[in-house]
Amino acid sequence: MRPELLNPLFAPVTSIPGIGPKLDKLLRFLLGRSETPRIADLLLHLPVSVIDRRERPKIRDAAPGTMVTLEVTVDRHRPAPGGRSRAPHLVYVSDDTGAAVLAYFKAYPGQVEKLLPVGEKRFISGTGQLFDGILQIVHPDRVIDEEGFAKLSGIDPVYPLTQGLAIGALRRAVGLALTRLPALPEWISPEVMRRCSFPPIAEALNRVHVPVELTDILPEGPFWSRLAFDELLAGQLALALVRAQLRRPAGDRNAGDGQLRRLIIDALPYSLTNSQQEAVKAIAGDLTQPVRMLRLLQGDVGSGKTVVALLAAAAVAEVGRQTALMAPTEILARQHIKTITPLAERAGLRVAILTGREKGRERKDILARLAAGEIDMLVGTHALIQDDVEFKELALAVVDEQHRFGVRERLALTNKGDAVDVLVLSATPIPRTLVLTYFGDMDVSELREKPAGRQPIETRTLSASRLTEVIDGIGRAVGAGKLIYWIVPLVEESEMDGPKLTNAEERFESLRERFGDKVGLVHGRMRGTEKDLAMARFAAAETQILVATTVVEVGVDVPAATIMVIENAERFGLAQLHQLRGRIGRGSEASNCLLLYREPLGEIAAKRLKVIKETTDGFRIAEEDLKLRGEGDVLGTRQSGLPGFRIARPDVHAQLITQARDEAMRILQDDPKLKGERGEALRCLLYLYERDEALPLIGAG
Structure with missing residues (x-):
């Protein structure tokens, strides 16, 4: 049974005023939940950076392009003209050194006037820009009266968001969630608390979400590290309980004469x-x-x-x-x-x-x-x-x-x-x-070795601007009877922001115009039987080019395939590129992998492509991947959205992993049934981090 103490944290986020069905849907997506998230999920969604609003210049001294907080008087409004005009609603404000303009696009009539009443003093925060020689702030982040401003620390957390979710709405929700935090018992031993200089959990959560100093939200700082240790300890304790169960004496054993x-x-x-x-x-x-x-x-x-x-x-x-x-x-x-x-x-x-x-x-x-x-x-x-x-x-x-x-x-x-x-x-x-x-x-x-007869794979990187040359080369390979994988990141046209990515259906059509029935298609939205048929036709060389998404990343074995083209290679993680490339080089012929990238290449993407070009050793690739991206991609969890750790980062908290493991072992030695005061506290920890599936094992066998 879940400890009653945790009930406020397990309440749905919809119990927070202001969170209705629309916000619930956005929060499910953001927090990776299939059902309404818990208040605990909100509290464990940590900020990635902060905005420092403590800089309070006069209008005359505000540096364009920087985040500024101004104390101003509202002088007058100029609403947008009616009809289909795209002009903004303008608000003219001033202090004793000059004037500034606030611009609101697509503003609801009356809303801006209510927010900024004429003649009143307001504190305005946002990024200032010069427009016709006058300081202008478009859609200020904060508009607040004197009383509200006195309550702010001047440092605002910035959270990971999803499309349609406003940062203000998320900050409000997290602020209200913090007021629901019960007095939790301490599950970390006094010795570890002292050695690691950890604060109590309530202080850690409050300081990460309501920073007092810019450094409060750093993953290596004491507040984030405390929460990371909690998450790691929950994971290690659950694994230790499973292991203790699996390591019990096993009776008759399971190997015969060979x-x-x-x-x-x-x-x-x-x-x-x-x-x-x-x-x-x-x-x-x-x-x-x-x-x-x-x-x-x-x-x-x-x-x-x-x-x-x-x-x-x-x-x-x-x-x-x-x-x-x-x-x-x-x-x-x-x-x-x-x-x-x-x-x-x-x-x-x-x-x-x-x-x-x-x-x-x-x-x-x-x-x-x-x-x-x-x-x-x-x-x-x-x-x-x-x-x-x-x-x-x-x-x-x-x-x-x-x-x-x-x-x-x-x-x-x-x-x-x-x-x-x-x-x-x-x-x-x-x-x-x-x-x-x-x-x-x-x-x-x-x-660590490949079976005998496996051929090396030559990997090259090419700019997508040379696509025509690549397709000509593929034409020669098709003429020579070769089998080719052509990998793209998406199934169909995406609504994602940012540069347009190639999609499978579009590439399939463009290649089919040139190569006709020699081109097949396989992606994750096809039925199992359709996928099997497309794979079987490719394996039998009835088609020679297979356009595919990452659905072929694992478990596809066509030894005759010797060429792989990966479009938008800069969009894939190292582990994924390595897995995809592993689909070729499985037969007795030498193989080639072409990584096509869009320019300009970011620094991390360039490093990834360099590593994948230099080595086919998966163990080295995994180590490099950990350095470049943290743990998510090493286990393929980022792309597939499967559970990794929300807070702990092995690149930052590696030394805490070992400490959490040692602590879990000590706990099971001293109190294998998790009884008494600390045992109860540890049960709270396992429930909070959703590692409670291991608890029934305590009473088992």
Whole structure:
């Protein structure tokens, strides 16, 4: 049960005066919620910068182009003429040194007069510009009377926003949310509070949202760092609870005599790499230990993780038990089954697939065979964790964390068996600090080599102004029978602000004008069967150019494809560029990747393209990515909108990750059931940061 103390923070934001259905919709989008956000979500949405309004010059001394706060008297209004005029509503104001003009475009009649009554004194804040030699402020940020001005600190927070949401409305909502903050108990130990100079949580939230000094909102400052530590501690404590549960003594163990594994290895068309052999050995060792396995297998695109997972499943099948492999997308699940089936058949291993597409009698038949123990390995998507999916004896859960399943999904899968061993696959090599952040203290195996026969990929960067040359080159490649991926960032025309991006349908049409039926199209809005057909036609070389969005980023395997063009490459993260490029270079022919960028290139984008051009080593790319962009993109969370950390930033708070982990371990040693006063406080922490799915484990087994 959630502690009652937290109820004010779990109230919907619509309980705040002034937040109606329209604002609710905008806040859902901004805060990444499918339902109405909680007041806690507002309080944990932190500002990114501040505006300093403490500079209060006279009108005569105001420097154009700077943020100024003026104390003025309102002299007169000149409303916009009626009809369709685009002229602004002008307000003439003055002080003892001169006059200035405030301009409001598309103003509601009467609204500006009410805000700025003639003859009254007002404090005006905004960016001043010279217009016909007179200081002008267009749409001032702040217009406030003397009483209101006395209450302001003079420093305003600036928040990340979404289209249609005004900064003033968000500031008002956050201000009211702060008044709902209950007196929370302290969950951080006095020793850590002292060592890290952390303030209490209420002070941290108030100082970040209502800064007194410009430095109050810096991520490395004490206020933000306190909140980052809370978030990291909640994550580490949840992982530690899961790990304590998974590390319990495990009874009968799950590895046989190696007979099935030998049959699979003999059926492989190549030898296992050294790191594959080491990983297989480590997993077999884990499966014979008296505690459950919890291992992360990370390797680059095409380093052979699926084969290692299959050998782990074979070890389990040797003692008559079952394996589940859960992938985040259907395309990836089908790719796994395509790799696994021919090898499994050679060893007599019975495999099946279960996704949202298997329905009716087919699904019933799969579930019946699974419950009877007639399927050794079931591959699938979230469909695997539905209530009616029952294994006869599940012993191994393989979770492909391409975009990170939450603790909840992982637990739902392992709860389908007794003392289930867990193997997590990651196709994005993850720097060690992030392994700790996202996975806790797992055992880690790394696959650093590519299987024999893989060809190097040459990567080049070209300005989009040379598009015609690129298309001519593609024409020559099509004539030579080559297969080409052409990647674009969008499905169709976007309403996004900023420079126009290429979209898939537009590029498909333009290439089809030149190459006819040799061009195919695949994107995320197509039905599964349509996507499969487009992919199958490309794999069979019926089409030679496949125009696609990032839907092909994972799990697409066409060894004959040797060329990739990525348009608007500057818009993609490093990890994503690396994943996309990994779709080529999978066969015996040399491959080429062309990155087309729009000029001018920003500094970060230029660095990204330089890194991707210089190396194909995913581990180095992951480290560089962490330096350039923080943690979001390393795990693919930014693009896919999946849960990362809202407050903690591994590039700034790396040393806090280790401290949070040590603290979580200490807590579980001293108080594994989270009882007593501090235990109650820690339960508040887990609920506040939505890590409470780990709490039921305290009473389990």
